[in-house]
Structures are given as structure tokens and as C-alpha cells.
Amino acid sequence: MLEILRWSQNRPNWQRDALRRIVQYGSLGAKDIEQLTNLCVDSSLPHAPLSEAHISGRASEEASISLKGISRPVNVNALAPGQSISFQREGMTIVYGDNGSGKSGYVRILKYACRSRDKNQKILRDIESRSDEPQSADIEFFCGSDERSWGWTPDSPSHSELPFVSIFDSRSASTHVEKTNELAYSPLPMQVLETLRDACDLIAEEVNKKIKSINTQTPDALLNPKINANTVGGKFINGLSEKSDIAKLEALINLTPDDEAEMKSLAADLEGDSAKAIAKLSAVKVAFGQEAKKLKELVEVTSEEKVQELASAREDHTKKVEIAKTASDRLFSAAPLPNIGSELWRELWEAARRYSDHAAYPDKTFPEATADHDLCVLCQQPLSEEAVERRNTFEQFVKGETKAAEAKAKRRAEDALRSIESKQQNHDFVRELTRIIGLELDDPELSMSMRRAAVVARWRLRAIRRGHVPRLPSVPFPAENAKVTWEKLTRRIEQLKGDEASPQRKEMRARLEDLRSRKYLKNFESDIRLEIERRRRIAALKESGKTAAKRAVTELNKSLSDKLVTDALRGRFAREVQKLDIGCMPLELQKSDRNAVSLFRVCFVERPKEPVGDVLSEGEHRCVALAAFLAELVTSREYSGIVFDDPMSSLDHLHRRSVARRLVEEAEHRQVVVFTHDLAFMFELKREAEAQGQSVHYQHVHRRQKQPGHVKGDLPLKAKPGLELANAIRGELKAVKSEFDSFPEARRSIMAKGFIEQIREGWDQGVADFIMPVLGRFDNRIATGSIFKLAVLNDVDVSTVIAARKRLSEELHLYSEALNPSDVSHAGLVAEVAALEDWLRDMKERQGKASLPARSSA
Structure with a gap:
């Protein structure tokens, strides 16, 4: 067992915990397998590994363990409460009880607490009791000469010392019938490994069940995806594994508005009449180009730069007017009328010039005139010398530098304003632009950006025309997006012009399929995320399932078989067989291998090939089990107590006497407790004990007022x-x-x-x-x-x-x-x-x- 302990140090946590359970309880129940499977899957779960304290054959000289008694059983079968049963620390204790007396209830408590092969039998509650008090009992025992106690419950963790007490019943010995005619014996360490080997198979099966259960959760949409396997989406969904990248999935399923629009347009192009589609796209391209050009020009002329240029021209004109006015005021300060040289006066002067040159005096150039001969074109009175002089002075002023600069500044301001006004667009322009981009091109994002640019530009132009500084900031023309759209249109038209086998058409179809595959992924996003998680869980289960491989267990079993079944153990078994008078031919242990597991067949010394199971009676089988149980005790360094639960099953009176003699002999150097309902066997034990000078401690379990479990420290009356x-x-x-x-x-x-x-x-x-x-x-x-x-x-x-x-x-x-x-x-x-x-x-x-x-x- 020490070698198993050393070997277990490097084993997975679940195997270390399994070994501890097997050593303590002798077998693994369904609940154990369930808990060990969970530990196999998640090694971080709480567990208790095998330790030196759990090993029945102790490596150190520790004190032997013997039972003192069981007291205060609560809700254990129908046992009477407040009762106690006691055991003699050394020598023989006989617990007698008729069938149905409650004797088995006390035995079952010991099977839970001590080392027994029969731990799968659940301790039921009293079905007639309405109490919901938890099941419990107190177990008193000796560790050497020290008295100790332990409060037992069905869910209590295993005690570290009580499993040193071994219990024999119909399953306790390592003897079993195979195919009804072969007996095989296996020492405790090898039984432990065989049980662990079987646990490996069971846990591997449970892990596979978990994997199959998870696999059944995959929806049909992922098992049989309606998607082209060569598309980006098809490759992703068909390549789903525990390594699938969630970030990549998110990138694929997040279709932009441009992607949606492209998918719609590609579907329309490829699934309709190519010629019509080309004509329509060409018209849309022309209309888009024209409207985009208008918008670009409108945005440009209403830009901050153009507004600044207009404002600068207007400001310059204003300054030039002021300069001209100042000059006029100086020049015409003595004039009979005010504001000579002003804009209004200038318009009057120029009107007079046009009238004179074209109507009144076409043969002369205004203001050329002769005093007393020519008439004023405005008042139509003869011009005096003074009037002619004033006219010439006015003309000199008009032709002068300040007035020329004013005129030039005015023209620049007017030109700037006309340049802006020339790009003016009405509301129908905005509506048409939105329609082309939003409906024909199915690009709502671009449509919104252009519409916003158009609306803002028109508002700015209106403010400019009114001579105001626009309060709305200029919105730039989305030139890059417009260029991309223009190029897409051009490419679509070129692709449509090719035939079905052309690279352009193939490219369009591949692009459409890719977009549709990404849309498919989007529709099943939650299923795909769950499936990736399932694949990760399956991968983790497969990895943990590898620890359930039994190869290492079987290899250790084979290496231990020759070491454990020594001559001493073989000799001890032979002596036990002889003492128990089994059969008429000598029996021995012979090593054999089965399924990579070493077994030790019980066979006849002289005829090893004869089927032992066909020769021995059922009672002799029972004696072989006792012989194996007693022989195995030689591997233990201490003399802890042993408990026999009705060891006389199927035995006749001859074997009964042999067994009684052997148990009394064993009681000379360790505690022996015998539970029995066989009064004849009890007398056999009594006679043998008296013959060997041993004292016997009696306990009588009986029913009282139909309630079982009452205990008296004496023989039953009939004995x-x-x-x-x-x-x-x-x-x-x-x-x-x-x-x-x-x-x-x-x-x-x-x-x-x-x-x-x-x-x-x-x-x-x-x-x-x-x-x-x-x-x-x-x-x-x-x-x-x-x-x-x-x-x-x-x-x-x-x-x-x-x-x-x-x-x-x-x-x-x-x-x-x-x-x-x-x-x-x-x-x-x-x-x-x-x-x-x-x-x-x-x-x-x-x-x-x-x-x-x-x-x-x-």
C-alpha cells in the first residue's frame, strides 16, 4: 500500500481522492463516481487525497484500533433510540439477534465507518417515524489504550482511524466466483488498483456521456448550415472549434450600412436584367455626378473662405466709398447741394452721361459743352460758364483716382456676390440629391451627409445674399465618400458589362456570397457563441478524460502482483484453508493475468486446471472467502479489530465448528466481534472459547413492543x-x-x-x-x-x-x-x-x- 501511496503523489486529483475512498470503504458507489467525475472535469474542486493515515497496512508502528461501542442511534432503520451496544476491547464479543431484531442496523453503521466491501447499501430511516431529525450515532473506540469517540452521520467525511477495523460479510473477502466455476483471489493493494481501474472506465464513460450530451445541444442551423462553405462565413462556421476567435466573429457579423447597401445592390445587379441594370446605373451615375458637382460648387462658394472673400470685398468697397466721399467733401464743400460724389449722386451723373452721349448730344462726349449754346441734360436750361466749369470739375472727380478705386471695389464686391449667387440651388435640388443617393444608390449614410451639406450651404447662401454673416458653420462636401460611391458605380457598371464567366462577374458573386454568409452568422450569433463555448467545454472534457486512461493503473497492478503475493501470503492462505477444513484436496493461489490485470486463482494443488467452482460447495466457497480474508491480515503490521457479520451463511455443522475454532483462535491476539442470528453457531463459539480459556462478552439485540434495536448485555434467555x-x-x-x-x-x-x-x-x-x-x-x-x-x-x-x-x-x-x-x-x-x-x-x-x-x- 505504501507503494500505491507513493505512486499516487503524481496522479490526478480525482485518482488520489478515489484511492482514498477505495482504501477506506472498499468500493465506489454511484455517488462516488459522480463526485469523482466532477473532480476529473474540474480538478480545483475540494478533495481529500490518499494519505498514510488511510492505509490499512500502516507504514509506521501505530496503535491498533478496536471498537468500544455504538450508542444513541437516531433514525437508523427502526433502531430504538437511546440504546447502546458494547464490545470487549480484546478477545471475543458475540452479538446475538434474531432476524428482524435490529442487529443489522448496528452492523450497517460499522460498514459505513470501518473498512468494508459492502458500502452501497443505504441506511434507511424508520419508515413509520415522522421525525425529520438527521441520522446519527456515536461510535466509541480505542486507539491503543486511548478512548476516543466519533459522531457518525451518513454524510460525514471518512474517519482516519476507524477504517483500520475490517469487516467480513458476503462481499468483504477478495474471493469471487467467475463464470460459476473459477475462484480468484486478489490481495488488498491489487483490489484497490482493480477498483481504480474500473473507476477509470466508469469515469471515462461518464465524461463521454457529458460530451455526447453537449453535442446534442448543437442546433441544426450549425450542423447543416445553409451557407456556402467557401465564403468567409462558411469557413468560420464549418471551422468552429474551441479555438474559434470571438473577436473575429464580431468583426464578421458587424455589417456596416455600406455593407448592407452593397449586398442589396449586388443582389439587384446579379439577379436582374444586366442591360437594364447597366442603363439604370449609368443614368444614376450621370445624375449623381451632376448633382454632386452642383453640391460641391454650392459648398465651395458658401465656404468660410468665399464668405471671407465677399466680406473683404464689401469692406474694401465701403472704405473706398468713404475715401471718395472725403475727397468729394473737400472738393465740393462750396457746392449748393450736399452729398456730391455719393453713390446716389454718381448714379445720377452716369445717367446724365448716358442720356447726353446717346440722345441729347451724340456728337459730343459728356460733359463736353459750350456755354450759352448747350443745354443742361437734366434741367434743360442753357449752361452758363460757371455751369460748364462745374461739370468739368465733376467729371474730373469722377475720373479721379479715388472714384476709380471706389468703382473697382464695387465691381469686385458685386462679382463676388454674383459668383456665389450663380451656384444657388432650390429645394428640389436637395430632394433630388437625397433621392438619388438614398434610393437609387441605397446609401443612407452618404445621403444624410450630402443632404446636411446642401441644407447648410443653402442657408448660408441666403444669409450672404441678405448681407449677413452666416451663423451656421460650413459643412464640408463629403468628397472622399462621394469618390468611393462614384468608383463603386463605375466598377459595378464594368462588372455588369462582363459575361457570366468573366472575372468581374465572379468577383461580384463571391462578394455577394461573402456578405450573405456574414449576414447568416449575424442571424445565428447567439447560437454560434454558445457553440464555441460548448466546443471549449468538450475540449476541456476530452483533456480531463485523458486522465481516466487506465494504462498507468494496470501497469502498477502488474508490477505489484509479484511483490505482494509473497510466499508468506501463499503459505498463510494454505494454512487458513487447512484450518477451515476446506475440501478434500489442497488449495493454493496461482497468479494469472486478465485484461492486463493480475489475479490469483484459487486452484487445486494437484489439479490446477480443474474448475474449483464446480467441485466446492457453496459452504466451501464461503470458507475460501474466510481463508482469504484471514490470510490478508498477515499483510497488516497491527492487530486492529475485525468484525464478522453472519459469517456462517451456507455453512454446515462441520464447517461451523472449524470456523468457530478459527475465530476464537484469532481472538487471542486481536478484538473479534461476531454478529450472528445462528444460535447453534453462538454455542459453538461459546464452547470453543471456554475450551481455550477465553472470556466472551455477550450482547443481545432484540425487539421490545415491536420495536427493534433494544440491547441487553447478556445471553438471550433461550441461550x-x-x-x-x-x-x-x-x-x-x-x-x-x-x-x-x-x-x-x-x-x-x-x-x-x-x-x-x-x-x-x-x-x-x-x-x-x-x-x-x-x-x-x-x-x-x-x-x-x-x-x-x-x-x-x-x-x-x-x-x-x-x-x-x-x-x-x-x-x-x-x-x-x-x-x-x-x-x-x-x-x-x-x-x-x-x-x-x-x-x-x-x-x-x-x-x-x-x-x-x-x-x-x-
Whole structure:
């Protein structure tokens, strides 16, 4: 076992925990497999690995463990509460109980706490009890000479010391029948490994079940995707694994508005009439180009730069007007009328110039005129010298530098304004632009950006025309997006112009399929995410399932087989077989391998190929199990207690005696506790113990008022010698002395019947005690050397017994002197007990004084 412990240090956590459970309990139940499977899948779960303290064959010289008792069982089967059962620390303890007495309830508690192969039997609660109090019991035990106790519950973690106590029952020994005719024996360490090997298979199966269960959760949309496997989406969905990248999935499924628009347009192009599509796209391209150009020009002329240029021109013009006005004020300060040289006056002057040059004096150039001959073109009065001079002065002013600069500044401001106004667009332009881009090109994003640019530009132009500075900031023309759209249109038209087999068409179809595959992924995003998580769980399960491989276990099993089954163990088994009188031919252990596991067949020494199972009886099989169990104890360095649960199953009286002798022999150097319902076997143990000078501690488990589990520290009445039985009856009579005669008739009659029956059994046991020196109870051996002790019997004895039997007879109508239960008094019953006791003492005294008859000299 120490080698298994060392080997386990580098094993997975679940195997270390499994080894601990196997060593402590001998087997693994369904709950164990479930918990170990969870630990196999998640090694971080709480667990308790095998340690030196768990090993039954201790590596250090630790004190032996022996049981002291079980007390205060609560809701354990139907055991009476508040009861306790005790065990002798050394030597033999016999616990007797009839079927249904509750004896098995105490055994089951020990099977849970100690080392037993039979741990799968659940301890049920009392089905008639309404109490919901948790099941529990206290187990007292000795570790060496130290007294200790442990509060047991079904869910308590395993105790570190109690498993050193071994329990034998129908499953405890390492003997089993294979194919009904072959017995195989395997020492404890190898049994542990075999159980671990089987656990590997079970856990691998459970892991595979988990994997299959997860696989069934994959939806059909992912098992049979309606998607081209050569597309980006198809490759992703068909390549789903635990390594699939969620970030890549998110990048694929996040289709932009441009992607959506492209998918729609590609579908329309490829699934309709190519010629019509080309014509339509060409028209859309032209319209888009024209409208985009208009918008670009509108945005440009209303840009901050152009607004600044216009403002600068207007400001320059204003300045030039002020300069001209200043010059005019200086020049015409004496003029009879104000504002000479102003804009309004300038318009009047230029109007007069046009009229004079074209109508009044076409042969002259205004303001050329002759005094007294020419008329003023405005008042049509003859011009005086002064008037002619004033006209020339006015003309010089108009033709002067300041006035020319003013005129130039005015023209620049007017040109700037006309340039802006020339790009003006009405509301229908905005509506048409939106329609082309939003509906024809199915590009709402570009449509919104262009519409915004158009609306803002029109508002800015309106403010400019009104001479205001636009308060809305300029929105740039989306030139890059417009260029991309233009190029897409151009490419689409070129692709449509190609035939079905052209690279352009193939490119379009591949692009459409890719977009549709990404849309498919988007529709099943949640399923795909869950599937990736499932694949990761499956990968983790497969990785953990690798730890369930049993190869390392079987290799260790094979390497240990030769080391463990030593000559000492083989010899011990042979001796045990001989002591138990098994069969008529010698048996031995022979090593064999099966499924990479080493087994040790029980076979006949002289005929190893003969099927042992066909030769040995069921009782002999049981003895082989006992031999194997007892032989295995040689591998342990300490002498902890052993418990036998009805070891006599299927045994005849010959093997019963051999087993009793062997168990009493074992009780010489360790605690031996025997639970039995076989009264004959109990007497066999009693006789063997007395013959070897051993004391026996008795416990009697019985029912009381239909409730099982009551315990008395004594033999059952039916097993007591006559005098002890009479003393017990006297004690019970003493307990009811004050009330018996005053009981109601029915109760007194029922109780009296019970006492009469027990006293009658006392006389029967007294007769058996008289014969016992020659033939013991449940014994077929006759001690002829003591037959002389029967010679003390005389006519008075016979009359005494017959008379007592008549008084105590059940057949009241046959004997007039028979006791009537309804009339008998307490004193009468006591007198009957006294008569029995007197006869028993007298008989015992006379038999003790009897001697062998003198031999005849003849």
C-alpha cells in the first residue's frame, strides 16, 4: 500500500481522492463516481487525497484500533433510540439477534465507518417515524489504550482511524466466483488498483456521456448550415472549434450600412436584367455626378473662405466709398447741394452721361459743352460758364483716382456676390440629391451627409445674399465618400458589362456570397457563441478524460502482483484453508493475468486446471472467502479489530465448528466481534472459547413492543443455562411483586402465561444442562467419558420433572393440577421458580460429586 501511496503523489486529483475512498470503504458507489467525475472535469474542486493515515497496512508502528461501542442511534432503520451496544476491547464479543431484531442496523453503521466491501447499501430511516431529525450515532473506540469517540452521520467525511477495523460479510473477502466455476483471489493493494481501474472506465464513460450530451445541444442551423462553405462565413462556421476567435466573429457579423447597401445592390445587379441594370446605373451615375458637382460648387462658394472673400470685398468697397466721399467733401464743400460724389449722386451723373452721349448730344462726349449754346441734360436750361466749369470739375472727380478705386471695389464686391449667387440651388435640388443617393444608390449614410451639406450651404447662401454673416458653420462636401460611391458605380457598371464567366462577374458573386454568409452568422450569433463555448467545454472534457486512461493503473497492478503475493501470503492462505477444513484436496493461489490485470486463482494443488467452482460447495466457497480474508491480515503490521457479520451463511455443522475454532483462535491476539442470528453457531463459539480459556462478552439485540434495536448485555434467555434462566425469571418477578396480584384479571393472566412459559423452558434447559456433560446443546459430539454423570438421575428426579411439567403444561384440560394463569398468584410463581432452582442446584451438586464406577476385577 505504501507503494500505491507513493505512486499516487503524481496522479490526478480525482485518482488520489478515489484511492482514498477505495482504501477506506472498499468500493465506489454511484455517488462516488459522480463526485469523482466532477473532480476529473474540474480538478480545483475540494478533495481529500490518499494519505498514510488511510492505509490499512500502516507504514509506521501505530496503535491498533478496536471498537468500544455504538450508542444513541437516531433514525437508523427502526433502531430504538437511546440504546447502546458494547464490545470487549480484546478477545471475543458475540452479538446475538434474531432476524428482524435490529442487529443489522448496528452492523450497517460499522460498514459505513470501518473498512468494508459492502458500502452501497443505504441506511434507511424508520419508515413509520415522522421525525425529520438527521441520522446519527456515536461510535466509541480505542486507539491503543486511548478512548476516543466519533459522531457518525451518513454524510460525514471518512474517519482516519476507524477504517483500520475490517469487516467480513458476503462481499468483504477478495474471493469471487467467475463464470460459476473459477475462484480468484486478489490481495488488498491489487483490489484497490482493480477498483481504480474500473473507476477509470466508469469515469471515462461518464465524461463521454457529458460530451455526447453537449453535442446534442448543437442546433441544426450549425450542423447543416445553409451557407456556402467557401465564403468567409462558411469557413468560420464549418471551422468552429474551441479555438474559434470571438473577436473575429464580431468583426464578421458587424455589417456596416455600406455593407448592407452593397449586398442589396449586388443582389439587384446579379439577379436582374444586366442591360437594364447597366442603363439604370449609368443614368444614376450621370445624375449623381451632376448633382454632386452642383453640391460641391454650392459648398465651395458658401465656404468660410468665399464668405471671407465677399466680406473683404464689401469692406474694401465701403472704405473706398468713404475715401471718395472725403475727397468729394473737400472738393465740393462750396457746392449748393450736399452729398456730391455719393453713390446716389454718381448714379445720377452716369445717367446724365448716358442720356447726353446717346440722345441729347451724340456728337459730343459728356460733359463736353459750350456755354450759352448747350443745354443742361437734366434741367434743360442753357449752361452758363460757371455751369460748364462745374461739370468739368465733376467729371474730373469722377475720373479721379479715388472714384476709380471706389468703382473697382464695387465691381469686385458685386462679382463676388454674383459668383456665389450663380451656384444657388432650390429645394428640389436637395430632394433630388437625397433621392438619388438614398434610393437609387441605397446609401443612407452618404445621403444624410450630402443632404446636411446642401441644407447648410443653402442657408448660408441666403444669409450672404441678405448681407449677413452666416451663423451656421460650413459643412464640408463629403468628397472622399462621394469618390468611393462614384468608383463603386463605375466598377459595378464594368462588372455588369462582363459575361457570366468573366472575372468581374465572379468577383461580384463571391462578394455577394461573402456578405450573405456574414449576414447568416449575424442571424445565428447567439447560437454560434454558445457553440464555441460548448466546443471549449468538450475540449476541456476530452483533456480531463485523458486522465481516466487506465494504462498507468494496470501497469502498477502488474508490477505489484509479484511483490505482494509473497510466499508468506501463499503459505498463510494454505494454512487458513487447512484450518477451515476446506475440501478434500489442497488449495493454493496461482497468479494469472486478465485484461492486463493480475489475479490469483484459487486452484487445486494437484489439479490446477480443474474448475474449483464446480467441485466446492457453496459452504466451501464461503470458507475460501474466510481463508482469504484471514490470510490478508498477515499483510497488516497491527492487530486492529475485525468484525464478522453472519459469517456462517451456507455453512454446515462441520464447517461451523472449524470456523468457530478459527475465530476464537484469532481472538487471542486481536478484538473479534461476531454478529450472528445462528444460535447453534453462538454455542459453538461459546464452547470453543471456554475450551481455550477465553472470556466472551455477550450482547443481545432484540425487539421490545415491536420495536427493534433494544440491547441487553447478556445471553438471550433461550441461550442461558437453567440456573441463570431461573435467576432471570426471579428478577422479573421481583420487579412486578408489588403490583402483580392487583393487576386486572386479563393483564395478570397474560403476564402469568409468560412467566409459566419461561419457567417451563427453565425445566427444559435444566434437563439439557443435566445431559450437557455428555451431549452439549446444538452439539453432535458425545463425551462418552462423562456418561457416568448421568447415573445420578433417580426416580425422585423423574417424578419432580414430570410433576413440574404437568403444573406448567399448556394443556390445562389434561392435568387437574396444572396452574391456571387467571388464578395463579405471585407467590405461586415464585414457588415454582424456587422448585426449579432447588432441583438444578441439587442436580449440579450430585453431578459434581459423581465418580467413575469401580472396574470389575473379573
